[in-house]
Amino acid sequence: MVGHFYPHCPQPDLTVGIASHTDPGVVTVLLQDQIGGLQVKYEEEWLDVKPVPGALVINVGDIFQIISNDQYKSVEHRVLANPSKDPRVSIAVFCNPSNRENSFGPLPELLSPQNPAQFRQFTFADYMRRFFTKELDGKSLVNYYRV
Numbered sequence: 001m002v003g004h005f006y007p008h009c010p011q012p013d014l015t016v017g018i019a020s021h022t023d024p025g026v027v028t029v030l031l032q033d034q035i036g037g038l039q040v041k042y043e044e045e046w047l048d049v050k051p052v053p054g055a056l057v058i059n060v061g062d063i064f065q066i067i068s069n070d071q072y073k074s075v076e077h078r079v080l081a082n083p084s085k086d087p088r089v090s091i092a093v094f095c096n097p098s099n100r101e102n103s104f105g106p107l108p109e110l111l112s113p114q115n116p117a118q119f120r121q122f123t124f125a126d127y128m129r130r131f132f133t134k135e136l137d138g139k140s141l142v143n144y145y146r147v
């Protein structure tokens with residue numbers, strides 16, 4: 001779980017709150033307050049994820065994309081710098097595999113001669129090591145494991 005605090009930014013056009021990225025895990029459950037600023041990329045456009053009181057945002061992560069063999073896509077998202085005088089607060093719960101040394105890849109029951117594996121096997125530990133040694137540049141790591 002991570003708690004984010006985005007203070008007022010006097011020059012929001014010059015920076016971002018969190019740079020564009022996809023979450024590396026399976027799913028992320030996010031609670032945001034009423035300030036706004038979260039955006040998702042859809043067909044090369046950034047769309048606001050408007051705060052809805054009481055609602056949770058569920059993000060598909062990279063591991064979900066891989067185990068579903070591309071049936072679900074991890075979502076590229078970012079948070080704008082906060083122009084509001086009030087700070088923005090969000091809480092993210094990352095649902096990740098509990099055993100980082102287990103092997104992951106497309107679920108075998110989804111595969112067939114017509115739907116061959118799009119990814120090779122890897123450990124979540126390897127995935128997270130690569131995630132934390134690269135910048136948040138919007139590009140997910142899923143293509144690194146593509147066959």
Ligand SMILES: O=C(O)CCC(=O)C(=O)O
Pocket residue numbers: 002004018023030032038077079090092
């Ligand atoms: O603060 C937010 O709304 C998003 C945070 C986020 O993308 C993350 O923690 O991965």
Ligand SMILES: [Fe+2]
Pocket residue numbers: 021022023077
């Ligand atoms: Fe995220």
